[in-house]
Amino acid sequence: MSKRAIKWLYQELPALVAKNILNQEAADRIKRYYGDVKSSSKIAVMLIIGGTLGALLIGLGIILLLAHNWEDLSRFTRTVLSIAPLVAGQGLVAWVLLKRPGSQAFTEGSATFLSLMVGASIALISQTYNIPGDTGTFILTWMLLIIPLTYIMNASLPAVIYLIGITAWSGTYWDDPAKAVLFWPLAAITTPHFIWALRREIYTLRSTMLSLVMVVCISFAASFSLGKTSPGSWVVIFPAIYATFYFLGWQKFNKITTNWQRPLRLIGAVGLFILAFQFTFRGSWQYLDRYAYGLKRNISGFGALPDHIITLAIITMVILLFYDNLKRKNWTIALFGAVPVLAILAYFLRESSIFLPVIIFNVYLLALSLSRIILGARNNSLASINSGMLMLAILIIARFFDSGINFILKGLVFIIVGIGFLVGNVILARRIGGAK
Amino acid sequence: MKNRLIVGLFLAVCLIQVVTPLSMIIKRENTLNNGQQFKFKTAPVDPYDAFRGRYVALRIENDYLPVADQKEFIKGQTVYALINVDDQGFAAFTAAVTQRPKGKPYIKAKVRYVSQGKVYLDLPIDRYYMEEKAAPAAERVYRQRSRRNKQDAYVIVKIKDGFAVIEGLYIAGQRIEDAVKQDIEK
Numbered sequence: 001m002s003k004r005a006i007k008w009l010y011q012e013l014p015a016l017v018a019k020n021i022l023n024q025e026a027a028d029r030i031k032r033y034y035g036d037v038k039s040s041s042k043i044a045v046m047l048i049i050g051g052t053l054g055a056l057l058i059g060l061g062i063i064l065l066l067a068h069n070w071e072d073l074s075r076f077t078r079t080v081l082s083i084a085p086l087v088a089g090q091g092l093v094a095w096v097l098l099k100r101p102g103s104q105a106f107t108e109g110s111a112t113f114l115s116l117m118v119g120a121s122i123a124l125i126s127q128t129y130n131i132p133g134d135t136g137t138f139i140l141t142w143m144l145l146i147i148p149l150t151y152i153m154n155a156s157l158p159a160v161i162y163l164i165g166i167t168a169w170s171g172t173y174w175d176d177p178a179k180a181v182l183f184w185p186l187a188a189i190t191t192p193h194f195i196w197a198l199r200r201e202i203y204t205l206r207s208t209m210l211s212l213v214m215v216v217c218i219s220f221a222a223s224f225s226l227g228k229t230s231p232g233s234w235v236v237i238f239p240a241i242y243a244t245f246y247f248l249g250w251q252k253f254n255k256i257t258t259n260w261q262r263p264l265r266l267i268g269a270v271g272l273f274i275l276a277f278q279f280t281f282r283g284s285w286q287y288l289d290r291y292a293y294g295l296k297r298n299i300s301g302f303g304a305l306p307d308h309i310i311t312l313a314i315i316t317m318v319i320l321l322f323y324d325n326l327k328r329k330n331w332t333i334a335l336f337g338a339v340p341v342l343a344i345l346a347y348f349l350r351e352s353s354i355f356l357p358v359i360i361f362n363v364y365l366l367a368l369s370l371s372r373i374i375l376g377a378r379n380n381s382l383a384s385i386n387s388g389m390l391m392l393a394i395l396i397i398a399r400f401f402d403s404g405i406n407f408i409l410k411g412l413v414f415i416i417v418g419i420g421f422l423v424g425n426v427i428l429a430r431r432i433g434g435a436k
Numbered sequence: 437m438k439n440r441l442i443v444g445l446f447l448a449v450c451l452i453q454v455v456t457p458l459s460m461i462i463k464r465e466n467t468l469n470n471g472q473q474f475k476f477k478t479a480p481v482d483p484y485d486a487f488r489g490r491y492v493a494l495r496i497e498n499d500y501l502p503v504a505d506q507k508e509f510i511k512g513q514t515v516y517a518l519i520n521v522d523d524q525g526f527a528a529f530t531a532a533v534t535q536r537p538k539g540k541p542y543i544k545a546k547v548r549y550v551s552q553g554k555v556y557l558d559l560p561i562d563r564y565y566m567e568e569k570a571a572p573a574a575e576r577v578y579r580q581r582s583r584r585n586k587q588d589a590y591v592i593v594k595i596k597d598g599f600a601v602i603e604g605l606y607i608a609g610q611r612i613e614d615a616v617k618q619d620i621e622k
Contacts, residue, residue, distance in 0.1 A: 063487060066489070067487065067488060067489035067490075067568075068489060068567065068568045069489040069490065069565055069566060069567045069568060070567065071566070071567040071570065071613060075465075079461055082457055082461070083454065083457065083458070086453060086454060086457070087454065090450045090453065090454075093446070094443075094446065094450075097442065097443060097446060098443070101439075118453055119487065121457045122456075122457055122460070123487045123488045123489075124488075125457050125460050125461055126488050126565075127488050127489055127491075127565040128461075128565075129460075129461075129464040129601055129602075130491075130561075130563060130564050130565055130601070130602040131460075131464075132559075132560040132561070132562050132563065133491075133493075133562050133563050138487075138488075141456065145449075145452065145453050145456060148445070148449045149449065152442055152445050152446050152449060153446075176512070
């Protein structure tokens with residue numbers, strides 16, 4: 001249940017007790033069950049956001065000023081300049097740790113500032129000594145120097161900067177998956193902080209932001225690091241990743257799903273739809289093996305092992321989550337998350353005929369969009385109906401203009417599906433009529 | 437108690453955060469002060485780096501070496517390129533070896549790619565940082581002068597134990613910063 005709903009319930013309780021609908025004991029039991037609602041005031045939230053944004057802008061501004069590269073400065077002045085902002089940032093953090101340890105606004109703000117000053121310092125040195133343009137090493141050094149701040153200060157912004165940084169780092173090695181794959185252990189460093197944030201304040205901004213950044217970074221990093229050692233495996237990997245997001249977004253922790261899961265649910269669902277839609281085209285299966293991200297050399301044997309291990313781990317996880325939802329009879333969730341399972345099936349079937357995967361995904365998307373429309377009609381959920389209609393419309397338009405299928409077949413399928421709709425409508429109308 | 441632990445940990449992190457940039461500085465200062473000096477012919481062009489500012493990218497002339505056995509080298513591998521100085525005072529590479537050489541000047545580099553019996557080097561002398569407006573002007577100055585068929589841009593590099601630090605970029609014997617200033621004044 002959402003925080004707002006619990007607040008509303010607590011407001012109602014005294015009236016319910018007064019009117020003898022609940023006795024006091026039951027009301028207390030309800031309060032004990034849901035626990036306290038900590039309402040972080042709006043001002044506190046604004047302070048955190050304002051403080052962090054301020055620190056972020058000042059930090060970035062200093063980086064830009066130094067990037068101008070003042071020619072008149074001597075090497076000694078530059079050395080002082082590259083260390084001074086760093087030490088100032090450290091002083092600020094030290095002051096916050098000692099004097100304002102409880103303030104989230106001060107903590108996040110000062111941690112952000114120090115994180116950026118570390119980068120400014122290394123950047124200025126690179127400039128002074130014309131250090132070769134190895135962007136990857138520059139970013140990784142910077143990121144490894146700031147990630148301890150997350151744990152020492154319990155600050156999330158260094159973790160956010162770190163996640164974005166290591167994603168960019170793995171991007172610089174997009175043609176070297178053996179290195180890019182190190183993103184995964186590097187990202188795992190933030191997991192304890194993520195879990196801590198969830199445990200502490202399951203409803204708040206912080207966890208939502210962390211999960212949003214995590215989802216976006218993982219999406220990019222996966223494309224840099226995975227599926228390059230065996231061409232074509234991306235058709236399983238990406239659905240598996242987005243389905244994992246989607247399932248985690250619906251997973252109930254303490255019998256509830258919460259706000260931090262929203263980015264997971266949303267990005268997972270959108271990602272799954274885009275992938276499934278892409279799979280309805282013959283081209284995506286036809287050229288599957290040729291598509292290897294423009295990678296020039298083949299990587300096999302020992303170097304390919306990390307890629308394979310992480311791929312298998314993701315696939316195993318998604319199958320377990322899928323099975324779990326089937327077991328709980330969460331049919332609608334399982335249906336949306338079925339893309340990776342179908343992709344695995346299609347991956348092997350394409351050997352016998354290129355049309356099988358295409359048929360599977362066309363039928364799947366038709367079923368998925370219809371299920372959303374029906375479900376929405378049943379639950380009076382306009383959002384569900386609209387999303388189903390949108391998905392259906394995209395599918396129909398794509399197939400109508402699809403040049404890969406001949407006109408007769410296309411025409412016949414359109415007519416059959418159309419008749420199906422009409423028949424369905426007639427049955428539905430009769431049933432409603434009968435109910436009256 | 438817990439607070440003291442956190443402060444201790446924080447001080448340790450601070451130390452690492454300061455020592456890392458300092459060690460970067462010291463290593464390069466040491467090379468600049470004690471390294472052997474070389475001149476490499478080069479061609480400058482102007483790109484941009486959001487964090488570190490503007491720089492001119494350097495393309496060192498003849499940055500490849502013929503090798504006897506091409507299979508010995510793969511992309512990304514560390515190699516040591518031996519340096520010789522010609523009669524005009526410019527440095528040139530003579531051989532690429534996989535073992536750290538002794539007694540001869542060399543530069544540590546990576547293999548960019550191998551093709552037709554030649555190893556192309558990824559040299560650690562690839563950018564020269566300049567002031568925001570100076571970097572594009574530098575490229576212009578270089579192009580103007582090279583049009584008169586006098587392609588004499590070179591970079592002065594100090595090298596110590598294979599580690600190279602750029603000292604300055606010169607066009608026709610003039611520091612690039614001064615050449616650019618003249619160009620802007622004109």
